[in-house]
Amino acid sequence: MLSLNIKNETSRLKAVILGIANSNGPTPSIEEAYDPKSKMHIENGTYPIEADMISEMDEVAQVLKKYDVHVFRPQLIQNYNQIFSRDIGFVIDDKFIRANILPDREQEIEAIHHIIDQIDPEKVVVLPEHCHIEGGDVMPHGDFxxxxxxxxxxxxxxxTARTNTEAVAALQELFPHKTVKAFNLRKNNDDPKENALHLDCCFQPVGSKYAIIHENGFLNPDDFNWLVQFFREENVFKIDKDEMFNMTSNIFSIAEDVVISDKRFSRLNQWLTERNITVETVNYKEIAKQEGLLRCSTLPLIRE
Known part of the structure; x- marks a missing residue:
């Protein structure tokens, strides 16, 4: 059996589900796109090709193996996008919460049943159907x-609105000993620079005390200010609209002192290095064209 344990975003990673890009299917039509960034690349003829995405995900798999992380992969579904495993579920403490995602993506959950079957069934939670939630919107952070x-x-x-208030209330009920802090995100179906698809598109804790934040991702200035005060101004790396568009907040932590980041994020990577955080860089610019990056394509199961 898998003994799940996720208390935060940055403790030493032991086991993770990494999505796959194999048999990703043809370029979708504009009507089939789930987000404005994918739409933009479909319209421009720059939508990523499968071989490039497989290569990028292989780079991540190699880094994870370098740090002795047990890497699970979904079972292959022919002609189906299975890159963003974070969307389909998430772990808090010792519970696996199955996400209620867009109906068109239901098969993605079936492809990880061989992993879910290794978890104590009493620890697998399915929220009521009216609770919409995706893992990119959920971040355990100790007591929060x-x-x-x-x-x-x-x-x-x-x-682009993926998590509703009913799901927030359901999480509070499921974890009464924790404080569930909700943030109202900016949504836009057409302009990727004005859209925070998930919380991890505009915010993420990193290291032992730091955070990456994009102010405009939050509709309510009080939410942004709360986070800056919570992490302290000197520990916050603020990203601008272009950096948010490039998914700069969507890196992935292997430990408090080790992250996987995109090679393009030179300003962030230098900032992290100056704070004694090892930055393992990979190419992920093709994956990023679908408005998801490193955190989106990983679903942590066990951290120390």
């Missing part, structure tokens, strides 16, 4: 659970 959501009455009109 940070959750990205969208509070607007026009929630249903945004394909």
């Amino acid at each position: 659970i940070f959750v990205g959501t969208y509070l607007g009455e026009d929630y249903s009109s945004f394909i």
